Amino acid sequence: MNISIVGSGYVGLVTGACLAELGNRVLCVDSDLTKTAGLKKGIIPIYEPGLKELIAQNVSKKRLRFGSSIEEAAKVSEIIFIAVGTPSMDNGEADLTGIENVARNIALHMDGYRLIVEKSTVPVETGSWVKHTISTYIKKKTHFDVASNPEFLREGSAISDFMHPDRIVVGVESIKAANILKSLYKPLNAPIVVTNIKSAELIKHASNAFLATKISFINAISRICDKVGADVLEVAEGMGLDRRIGREFLNAGLGYGGSCFPKDLDAFISIAEKIGYSFDLLKSVRHINAEQRAFVLKKIKDVLWIIKDKTIAVLGLAFKPDTDDIRNAPSLGLIRMLEAEGAALKIYDPQVSSKARDALKGVRVCKDPYEAARGADCLVVVTEWNEFKELDFAKVKKLLKRPLVVDCRNIYDPAAMKKMGFTYVGVGRGL
Numbered sequence: 001m002n003i004s005i006v007g008s009g010y011v012g013l014v015t016g017a018c019l020a021e022l023g024n025r026v027l028c029v030d031s032d033l034t035k036t037a038g039l040k041k042g043i044i045p046i047y048e049p050g051l052k053e054l055i056a057q058n059v060s061k062k063r064l065r066f067g068s069s070i071e072e073a074a075k076v077s078e079i080i081f082i083a084v085g086t087p088s089m090d091n092g093e094a095d096l097t098g099i100e101n102v103a104r105n106i107a108l109h110m111d112g113y114r115l116i117v118e119k120s121t122v123p124v125e126t127g128s129w130v131k132h133t134i135s136t137y138i139k140k141k142t143h144f145d146v147a148s149n150p151e152f153l154r155e156g157s158a159i160s161d162f163m164h165p166d167r168i169v170v171g172v173e174s175i176k177a178a179n180i181l182k183s184l185y186k187p188l189n190a191p192i193v194v195t196n197i198k199s200a201e202l203i204k205h206a207s208n209a210f211l212a213t214k215i216s217f218i219n220a221i222s223r224i225c226d227k228v229g230a231d232v233l234e235v236a237e238g239m240g241l242d243r244r245i246g247r248e249f250l251n252a253g254l255g256y257g258g259s260c261f262p263k264d265l266d267a268f269i270s271i272a273e274k275i276g277y278s279f280d281l282l283k284s285v286r287h288i289n290a291e292q293r294a295f296v297l298k299k300i301k302d303v304l305w306i307i308k309d310k311t312i313a314v315l316g317l318a319f320k321p322d323t324d325d326i327r328n329a330p331s332l333g334l335i336r337m338l339e340a341e342g343a344a345l346k347i348y349d350p351q352v353s354s355k356a357r358d359a360l361k362g363v364r365v366c367k368d369p370y371e372a373a374r375g376a377d378c379l380v381v382v383t384e385w386n387e388f389k390e391l392d393f394a395k396v397k398k399l400l401k402r403p404l405v406v407d408c409r410n411i412y413d414p415a416a417m418k419k420m421g422f423t424y425v426g427v428g429r430g431l
């Protein structure tokens with residue numbers, strides 16, 4: 001099929017590269033000319049495992065190309081995915097300017113049947129607005145359909161999530177649109193849930209909100225574990241084996257971050273507010289998440305006593321492993337709190353060290369975990385990169401001023417750490 005993807009961010013690029021890999025002819029367009037110029041030269045603006053290679057492979061097979069003209073996208077493709085950003089506004093609502101702009105431009109230039117598919121995470125009823133916008137601005141009267149096909153990719157495992165989805169959600173208003181999307185995704189051999197557009201839009205927000213709820217739930221449990229001397233990992237395992245609950249997204253830590261959960265929760269709460277429902281459950285989820293950093297700071301204080309003038313090594317900046325994304329990273333909140341307490345910080349992250357220099361002025365960015373540990377009073381592990389799971393702790397112990405490890409992601413075994421002579425502090429591990 002001939003497909004265009006408007007918006008070459010995480011979602012757009014991964015979707016474009018994967019649909020090309022499935023044998024389609026894909027044009028990815030973006031209004032950022034520097035980005036498209038880079039993509040044409042093989043410069044990928046984000047770090048996502050496997051993406052660079054997948055793009056190169058499909059460009060060389062002439063199934064994938066990049067451009068900046070929505071006009072071209074509207075003219076050459078039967079299916080147009082909208083994957084532009086929907087950032088949060090100050091009041092928490094999603095800013096849909098980008099979506100409206102793309103819909104208007106498609107309307108001006110399409111000259112035959114088009115299926116316009118929302119891929120970005122959008123508030124329920126955006127599909128109706130997209131349809132209305134296209135009907136209003138359409139130049140050449142022609143038939144079209146709007147559909148919602150939310151993405152469930154996780155950064156760091158986006159390609160595998162695309163190629164092996166648990167389900168594909170397709171929100172449509174016509175059999176024709178349903179059939180086009182069903183045949184597009186047929187090679188993935190995954191369950192396809194066909195719904196109306198509003199249900200599909202809600203499935204996306206409800207799914208992210210539910211996952212965030214699981215995380216805040218286990219973080220709340222972690223506070224009880226610390227008070228009573230239980231281990232949250234054991235509690236999560238015991239709960240998770242119940243198939244109705246499931247073990248995934250029950251990892252206590254610094255709380256969730258990234259470009260999706262915080263933004264989507266704000267948007268969902270404000271959508272509910274607008275229609276007259278106060279979504280108190282999600283407000284609590286958000287509150288517990290915001291508190292989690294202060295909870296970890298208190299743990300650090302409990303062992304260090306005075307933070308002022310102490311050197312603290314922070315391992316990990318990315319909001320999760322296998323990405324270079326620091327948008328809404330929990331690390332940033334913790335770092336600001338430690339700075340406000342007067343700590344001197346040494347930071348290392350495998351992927352975002354150069355970005356860190358811009359994001360965190362005045363903080364010392366180190367070339368490896370050992371340089372960060374040298375002379376520090378405390379080692380704080382913030383992101384669970386594999387590299388940190390395999391640290392040479394005999395070496396770390398020699399480099400630290402005192403053998404203190406605060407494990408914000410519970411990646412180490414407390415007993416083994418203790419045996420090596422460390423004071424170990426986890427999240428919800430009875431300390």
Ligand code: UGA
Nearest residue numbers: 151152153154155215249250251255256257258260319320
């Ligand atoms: C999330 C969803 O998982 C995807 O399904 C969805 O498509 C995506 O948002 C989106 O809406 O675009 P992502 O934000 O990439 O994906 O990352 P996750 O793996 O979900 O992690 C989100 C945050 O939760 C991270 O900060 C992570 O460290 C934290 N987390 C996750 C926990 O603190 N505990 C857990 O058990 C799991």
